[in-house]
Amino acid sequence: MSNGIGNGNPNGNGGPTGGSRWFEQPPKPLPTRPQSKGPDKDLWLRCPSCAEILYRPVLAERGQVCPHCSHHFRIEASARVALLADPGSFVVHDDHLGPGDPLEFSDAKPYHKRLLDTQKKLGVLDAFLSGSCTIDGLPVELGVFDFRFMGGSMGSVVGEKVTRVFERATERRCPAIVVSASGGARMQEGILSLMQMAKSCAALAKLRDEAGQPYISVLTDPTTGGVAASFAMLGDLIFAEPNALIGFAGPRVIQQTIGENLPEGFQTSEYLLAHGMVDLIVPRNELRATLAESLRWLVESRPVAIGEAR
Amino acid sequence: MDLILDFERPLMELRRRIESLKTLQAEEGLDLSASIEQLDLQARRLQGQMLRDLSPWQRTLLSRHPQRPYSLDWISRLFTEWRELHGDRAGHDDAAIVCGFARYKGRPVAVLGHQKGRNTKESLKRNFGMPRPEGYRKALRLMGLAARFGRPIITLIDTPGAYPGVDAEARGQAEAIARNIMEMSTFQVPVICVVIGEGGSGGALALGVGNRTLMLENSTYSVISPEGCAAILWRDRAEGPRAAEALRITAKDCLHLGVADEVVPEPGSGAHRDPDGAAAALDAALERHLGELSLLDGPALREDRYARYRKLGVVLEEAERLAVIRAKLAETAAREEAG
Numbered sequence: 001m002s003n004g005i006g007n008g009n010p011n012g013n014g015g016p017t018g019g020s021r022w023f024e025q026p027p028k029p030l031p032t033r034p035q036s037k038g039p040d041k042d043l044w045l046r047c048p049s050c051a052e053i054l055y056r057p058v059l060a061e062r063g064q065v066c067p068h069c070s071h072h073f074r075i076e077a078s079a080r081v082a083l084l085a086d087p088g089s090f091v092v093h094d095d096h097l098g099p100g101d102p103l104e105f106s107d108a109k110p111y112h113k114r115l116l117d118t119q120k121k122l123g124v125l126d127a128f129l130s131g132s133c134t135i136d137g138l139p140v141e142l143g144v145f146d147f148r149f150m151g152g153s154m155g156s157v158v159g160e161k162v163t164r165v166f167e168r169a170t171e172r173r174c175p176a177i178v179v180s181a182s183g184g185a186r187m188q189e190g191i192l193s194l195m196q197m198a199k200s201c202a203a204l205a206k207l208r209d210e211a212g213q214p215y216i217s218v219l220t221d222p223t224t225g226g227v228a229a230s231f232a233m234l235g236d237l238i239f240a241e242p243n244a245l246i247g248f249a250g251p252r253v254i255q256q257t258i259g260e261n262l263p264e265g266f267q268t269s270e271y272l273l274a275h276g277m278v279d280l281i282v283p284r285n286e287l288r289a290t291l292a293e294s295l296r297w298l299v300e301s302r303p304v305a306i307g308e309a310r
Numbered sequence: 311m312d313l314i315l316d317f318e319r320p321l322m323e324l325r326r327r328i329e330s331l332k333t334l335q336a337e338e339g340l341d342l343s344a345s346i347e348q349l350d351l352q353a354r355r356l357q358g359q360m361l362r363d364l365s366p367w368q369r370t371l372l373s374r375h376p377q378r379p380y381s382l383d384w385i386s387r388l389f390t391e392w393r394e395l396h397g398d399r400a401g402h403d404d405a406a407i408v409c410g411f412a413r414y415k416g417r418p419v420a421v422l423g424h425q426k427g428r429n430t431k432e433s434l435k436r437n438f439g440m441p442r443p444e445g446y447r448k449a450l451r452l453m454g455l456a457a458r459f460g461r462p463i464i465t466l467i468d469t470p471g472a473y474p475g476v477d478a479e480a481r482g483q484a485e486a487i488a489r490n491i492m493e494m495s496t497f498q499v500p501v502i503c504v505v506i507g508e509g510g511s512g513g514a515l516a517l518g519v520g521n522r523t524l525m526l527e528n529s530t531y532s533v534i535s536p537e538g539c540a541a542i543l544w545r546d547r548a549e550g551p552r553a554a555e556a557l558r559i560t561a562k563d564c565l566h567l568g569v570a571d572e573v574v575p576e577p578g579s580g581a582h583r584d585p586d587g588a589a590a591a592l593d594a595a596l597e598r599h600l601g602e603l604s605l606l607d608g609p610a611l612r613e614d615r616y617a618r619y620r621k622l623g624v625v626l627e628e629a630e631r632l633a634v635i636r637a638k639l640a641e642t643a644a645r646e647e648a649g
């Protein structure tokens with residue numbers, strides 16, 4: 001595969017696995033979607049920021065960043081993985097897990113129908129892609145939201161997969177990275193979606209307390225609601241892509257509450273940086289290098305912990 | 311101010327008639343006991359039926375009833391030596407959350423809860439029970455203290471949700487809620503959460519990660535308010551009743567979904583009409599659960615909590631998923647054929 005995602009050995013760099021139950025399933029290739037052969041106009045789009053007309057293949061080659069103004073378009077989960085993971089190192093986990101319909105929820109469309117339609121269209125079962133990989137040679141557990149799937153909303157499956165990212169990292173004693181892009185909890189799974197926040201955060205606490213491994217959270221446009229109010233804002237390091245919408249309550253809800261206009265730049269990455277809520281704003285083309293540098297600083301050939309030194 | 315909800319009216323009317331008969335009896339020296347007894351029986355039957363038949367939306371209205379006991383009302387009935395403590399140590403004190411020391415049957419515990427106000431002035435002070443980040447941080451500070459000294463933690467949940475305000479966002483309410491959720495999972499002491507009224511989304515969960523979650527019979531617990539859900543899915547807040555139904559927010563639904571461990575009955579026609587009766591029922595449940603949890607040591611308590619949340623949610627393996635989809639499609643087809 002040309003996108004850097006393959007069936008490589010995630011432990012090529014010596015991550016201890018010791019017969020972990022997570023690795024009993026054979027590695028699977030990433031599901032791919034047949035390329036749509038749309039009309040020519042599908043090949044071009046206008047940048048919402050600088051209004052330049054952009055050629056999609058060029059945009060894709062540049063990681064969905066506008067070559068003129070650096071506007072960051074949303075990026076598919078698999079493309080994100082390709083940008084971050086060492087070529088061929090990414091091994092997908094848990095892509096066989098699919099959502100149920102515990103509430104038998106129905107709005108304009110029954111939830112189970114909506115799921116089926118979205119799954120068919122996108123070729124994935126839910127809104128999260130996760131796996132083991134290396135970044136610049138360092139083993140990590142990586143999870144990436146897929147915003148195209150119902151706005152990246154977190155229901156039982158996303159919560160389960162995030163939880164397993166942290167559990168695997170705890171078991172393998174390696175760092176975890178989650179790249180968030182989500183409108184929040186998935187309404188169609190009701191209170192069970194809310195509970196995914198508790199489930200995933202409890203697993204994150206174990207990564208910290210049992211494995212002593214770091215977790216880096218990358219916030220991209222948008223990261224709001226129940227995802228922001230759980231693991232997304234709990235990174236040992238929190239990086240944000242430029243100009244992403246990040247917050248708990250949606251801007252429209254807040255506007256209705258206060259009945260006046262919101263401050264300039266409210267809930268952008270830059271606003272959060274100014275208010276002390278993120279460590280760094282990292283442009284997409286520097287993300288991989290910044291993650292690698294941070295991981296090295298944190299875990300590369302770790303010295304004996306000060307408390308253990310005699 | 312006595313708010314009587316529509317569905318409470320027939321019962322209230324019956325009660326009023328009983329009262330007037332009793333007055334008549336006392337004033338005129340007549341023997342009306344047979345009629346009174348009959349009406350009383352009718353009232354009790356009506357009450358039982360009413361509580362059984364309440365719709366999710368009616369439960370929602372009850373969970374928000376302005377005469378429902380709030381955290382401080384429960385605290386005064388269930389605990390002794392209550393001492394409220396204040397401040398997040400970072401510049402703020404949030405009156406939407408109360409927390410402090412208390413004793414439960416002589417045993418030192420930490421008690422925390424969302425707090426609503428009874429009148430306009432107090433409601434504003436309490437921000438209608440909607441915390442800002444400093445509220446969660448104050449709560450976390452006290453819970454951490456309790457955990458360090460081996461004191462059980464009891465939380466009372468009653469909030470429409472986190473406060474959707476500019477200041478709350480600026481001070482990082484997403485992080486504050488997240489931090490509470492994560493740290494609550496780690497405490498090596500018993501943590502019991504009781505939903506006493508509205509369990510509103512992240513603002514509720516920030517006090518809601520426990521070994522046990524008890525829900526009062528007329529409380530609700532939801533990922534989003536019914537009105538908020540309706541505004542998004544049906545573009546109309548007035549569709550709240552429909553959303554309340556779809557979201558499965560009642561105590562009974564939460565029990566079936568595994569989110570609640572026990573539904574605490576509200577005797578009479580609800581905690582807003584008989585707070586002492588409801589307090590007695592909660593007291594019994596609390597004592598039982600605290601007793602059970604007290605048998606576990608610190609690490610076991612953390613592990614018990616982990617296991618509790620670990621299993622929540624419905625995730626299907628590929629084969630199961632296909633079977634379910636096939637069944638649903640067949641069901642739909644059959645229905646279409648019949649209709």
Ligand SMILES: [Zn+2]
Pocket residue numbers: 047048049050051052066067068069070071
């Ligand atoms: Zn541009």
